[in-house]
Amino acid sequence: MNLLGAYVPGSSPLHRLDPCIRMLSFSIIFAAIAISDSICGYLLSLAAVVLLYRIAAVPLMPSIRTLWRFRAFFITVFLMNAFFQPSDDPYLSWWIVMFSSDGIIMGARMVLSVILLTQLSSLLTAVATPIAITDGLRTLLHPLSILRIPVDEASAIVSIAISFIPVLAAESSSIMLSAASRGAVPEGRKAKEKALSLIPLALPLFLSAFRRADELAAAMEARGYRGERLRRRRISLSFGGREAFSLLLSISLLIGAIALKGVL
Amino acid sequence: MPSIAAEDISFSYGGEDVLSSFSFTIPGPGTVAVLGANGSGKSTLMKLIAGLLPLRRGRIEIDGRQVTEDNAFSIRRSIGIVFQDPDSQFVSPVLEEDTAFGPENYGFSRTEVMSRVDRSLSLTGLQDRRRSAPQLLSGGEKERAQLAGVIAISPDILIFDEAFSMLDLEGQRSMHDLVAALKEGRIVVSITHSAEEAALSDRVILLRRGRIAADGPSEDVLSDMDLLSSCSIRPSYALRLTSALREAGIDARFAISDDGLKEALCSLL
Amino acid sequence: MQLALKDGTLTRDGFSLEASISFDDGLCVVMGPSGAGKTTLLSLLSGLERMDGGSLMLDGEAVTGYDRRIGIIFQHPERQLFAQSVFDDVSFSLRRLGLGREERRDRTASALREALVDEKLWGVSPFALSGGERRRAAIAGMVVSEPSVLLMDEPTVGLDAPSYGYLMGIVERFRKKGIVVMATHDDEAASRADRIVSMDRGRIVSDGAPVDVLSFPGAVLSRALGLPCIPPVEELAALIKGRMA
Numbered sequence: 150m151n152l153l154g155a156y157v158p159g160s161s162p163l164h165r166l167d168p169c170i171r172m173l174s175f176s177i178i179f180a181a182i183a184i185s186d187s188i189c190g191y192l193l194s195l196a197a198v199v200l201l202y203r204i205a206a207v208p209l210m211p212s213i214r215t216l217w218r219f220r221a222f223f224i225t226v227f228l229m230n231a232f233f234q235p236s237d238d239p240y241l242s243w244w245i246v247m248f249s250s251d252g253i254i255m256g257a258r259m260v261l262s263v264i265l266l267t268q269l270s271s272l273l274t275a276v277a278t279p280i281a282i283t284d285g286l287r288t289l290l291h292p293l294s295i296l297r298i299p300v301d302e303a304s305a306i307v308s309i310a311i312s313f314i315p316v317l318a319a320e321s322s323s324i325m326l327s328a329a330s331r332g333a334v335p336e337g338r339k340a341k342e343k344a345l346s347l348i349p350l351a352l353p354l355f356l357s358a359f360r361r362a363d364e365l366a367a368a369m370e371a372r373g374y375r376g377e378r379l380r381r382r383r384i385s386l387s388f389g390g391r392e393a394f395s396l397l398l399s400i401s402l403l404i405g406a407i408a409l410k411g412v413l
Numbered sequence: 414m415p416s417i418a419a420e421d422i423s424f425s426y427g428g429e430d431v432l433s434s435f436s437f438t439i440p441g442p443g444t445v446a447v448l449g450a451n452g453s454g455k456s457t458l459m460k461l462i463a464g465l466l467p468l469r470r471g472r473i474e475i476d477g478r479q480v481t482e483d484n485a486f487s488i489r490r491s492i493g494i495v496f497q498d499p500d501s502q503f504v505s506p507v508l509e510e511d512t513a514f515g516p517e518n519y520g521f522s523r524t525e526v527m528s529r530v531d532r533s534l535s536l537t538g539l540q541d542r543r544r545s546a547p548q549l550l551s552g553g554e555k556e557r558a559q560l561a562g563v564i565a566i567s568p569d570i571l572i573f574d575e576a577f578s579m580l581d582l583e584g585q586r587s588m589h590d591l592v593a594a595l596k597e598g599r600i601v602v603s604i605t606h607s608a609e610e611a612a613l614s615d616r617v618i619l620l621r622r623g624r625i626a627a628d629g630p631s632e633d634v635l636s637d638m639d640l641l642s643s644c645s646i647r648p649s650y651a652l653r654l655t656s657a658l659r660e661a662g663i664d665a666r667f668a669i670s671d672d673g674l675k676e677a678l679c680s681l682l
Numbered sequence: 683m684q685l686a687l688k689d690g691t692l693t694r695d696g697f698s699l700e701a702s703i704s705f706d707d708g709l710c711v712v713m714g715p716s717g718a719g720k721t722t723l724l725s726l727l728s729g730l731e732r733m734d735g736g737s738l739m740l741d742g743e744a745v746t747g748y749d750r751r752i753g754i755i756f757q758h759p760e761r762q763l764f765a766q767s768v769f770d771d772v773s774f775s776l777r778r779l780g781l782g783r784e785e786r787r788d789r790t791a792s793a794l795r796e797a798l799v800d801e802k803l804w805g806v807s808p809f810a811l812s813g814g815e816r817r818r819a820a821i822a823g824m825v826v827s828e829p830s831v832l833l834m835d836e837p838t839v840g841l842d843a844p845s846y847g848y849l850m851g852i853v854e855r856f857r858k859k860g861i862v863v864m865a866t867h868d869d870e871a872a873s874r875a876d877r878i879v880s881m882d883r884g885r886i887v888s889d890g891a892p893v894d895v896l897s898f899p900g901a902v903l904s905r906a907l908g909l910p911c912i913p914p915v916e917e918l919a920a921l922i923k924g925r926m927a
Contacts, residue, residue, distance in 0.1 A: 657919035
């Protein structure tokens with residue numbers, strides 16, 4: 150299952166990239182996607198994402214299946230933009246509803262950006278272990294620590310949170326079975342009833358997350374963890390052909406996205 | 414020479430006494446079981462020894478040094494803990510990266526870390542799984558993976574916190590063999606609620622509601638049925654069978670483990 | 683009662699299970715190494731886990747989703763507690779049975795008494811109970827609805843002596859009036875079964891009598907004595923004495 154946070158073992162060039170350069174390259178591509186605003190721009194980014202999945206030998210279908218499960222969300226976002234985006238030249242206009250081509254384009258842009266960004270994030274967590282992500286983020290954001298920002302701790306928090314996602318997902322399915330076996334089904338017509346009926350599911354899951362966090366903290370401390378700062382970084386920055394190529398690719402993509410701005 | 418000494422320790426939580434005025438010493442290498450039911454205080458005791466909980470009353474000495482908040486970190490290097498639920502322990506989806514976590518925390522050089530990882534993985538028989546995800550290993554392999562991460566720091570005190578309770582027979586057997594191989598020159602403490610598991614240690618410290626109910630050779634402590642019941646511990650099958658034989662008039666030796674049972678029965682025939 | 687799983691298949695994350703098996707009244711124990719699929723099999727038998735293929739029938743009727751006649755207790759049942767009071771949590775599964783409030787109250791009370799949970803604790807939060815009490819309260823929360831089919835996944839792990847006694851009491855009570863299927867690696871608990879099913883790598887590999895399948899001393903001795911089943915410790919001692927005379 151290509152859930153965000155699920156690592157897919159492998160030895161592809163993406164797996165072997167230096168953590169810092171990998172993080173930097175991915176960040177540049179994230180920026181490229183965020184900047185894109187034209188169909189050509191998105192197509193370019195889409196091609197890049199698909200290519201990266203190929204290089205990493207990580208299957209794309211599972212992530213797409215996950216996206217499909219959220220189709221209601223995407224459809225809603227699209228429709229909200231299509232029907233409520235202020236425009237000078239709407240097709241239809243009534244009260245606050247404004248159906249226009251601007252809205253349609255805006256909606257499409259939002260949905261495409263979110264899809265591309267999530268696919269890229271899933272890929273990152275598929276090729277980089279949480280520790281590698283921490284190392285990459287720490288090194289990359291190190292300059293910010295001059296501003297007294299706790300870069301090391303923040304990086305560790307992000308990667309540990311990400312690594313918990315598949316664990317909690319698995320646990321949630323067993324908690325749901327457990328609750329279902331006692332007849333707990335989300336029910337009730339009013340929103341409040343429906344929310345309350347989710348407590349047998351939500352509460353145990355929260356408690357489980359806290360319990361696991363507690364246990365992980367104890368285990369890490371017992372193994373000598375005293376914070377990121379005192380950890381020797383695993384791999385000192387290595388910069389070879391792979392890294393150069395990766396930066397080249399991502400910067401080209403960014404330039405391409407900027408160049409294609411405004412082009413439909 | 415590893416040693417553990419606890420003097421007059423107490424611990425309260427939420428106004429309740431979890432441990433009341435406790436003392437014991439483990440003066441040298443050996444296997445000790447801390448046996449107790451839920452709520453007897455055994456987990457709290459383990460956390461105090463390991464420095465995971467702050468000690469407010471009494472003193473604990475590890476390897477002759479008193480544990481204080483300042484030196485807790487360096488003393489912790491001598492102690493390796495294998496916890497009960499392996500799914501919450503792993504810090505990486507790649508086994509060799511997880512095993513390297515401990516040595517990295519202590520600032521060893523890259524080459525030193527790698528050689529420790531190699532040694533741990535071969536000791537625990539997981540060399541060919543080094544690139545696998547520890548979370549996807551079988552139950553027994555997961556415990557071994559945890560152990561690998563722990564021994565990579567070369568502790569001379571090993572604590573197993575109910576580590577075998579979730580394993581099947583096969584897993585338990587392989588873990589016991591592994592521990593037998595590792596116990597040379599080390600103190601191995603097994604925290605457990607199972608009399609059968611405690612029987613594998615030479616000495617048993619039996620807890621009841623925060624106090625020591627008995628402390629002695631496992632042969633003695635674990636063959637006292639009344640004592641075990643008063644501490645809410647189920648006597649082992651071997652003990653119950655040999656007791657039943659004695660009640661039926663047969664002069665069988667009290668046995669506390671399956672091996673002991675075999676001997677007792679053989680000597681009858 | 684009869685619970686029949688026919689050609690049940692489930693594939694998930696690289697693990698695949700294929701099983702056909704039926705159960706009659708009594709206790710059936712499922713054993714096997716971890717990862718063999720015991721939990722998955724139990725989930726399928728509860729009707730709550732959707733199968734990729736196959737069918738589940740209870741007394742000839744298909745089971746689809748929640749069925750009040752089937753109850754399942756997963757590992758670490760105390761992790762499912764959520765209500766404001768122990769009493770509320772235990773009575774939770776009674777809501778959908780269409781019982782009157784009086785009857786719900788009585789059933790919950792007797793389930794809690796059987797679980798050796800002191801009446802003083804019934805009104806407190808389930809999280810204020812001790813570990814053993816919490817486990818027993820969670821089990822009580824499932825058996826209070828008196829299901830005809832009781833499925834249990836490794837219920838003996840981490841049980842102290844009083845809880846073990848309670849659990850075995852439940853098993854004995856339910857096996858007499860319905861189907862009990864228990865996954866465990868506690869040989870002694872398994873020795874009480876009418877039948878032991880072994881699993882490995884997602885398949886059922888054997889189905890036999892405890893005395894033939896188990897390897898703990900009680901089983902070895904029973905085999906040596908030529909017994910058809912494994913008796914409790916006292917009886918076994920008496921039989922050994924008889925044989926020695």
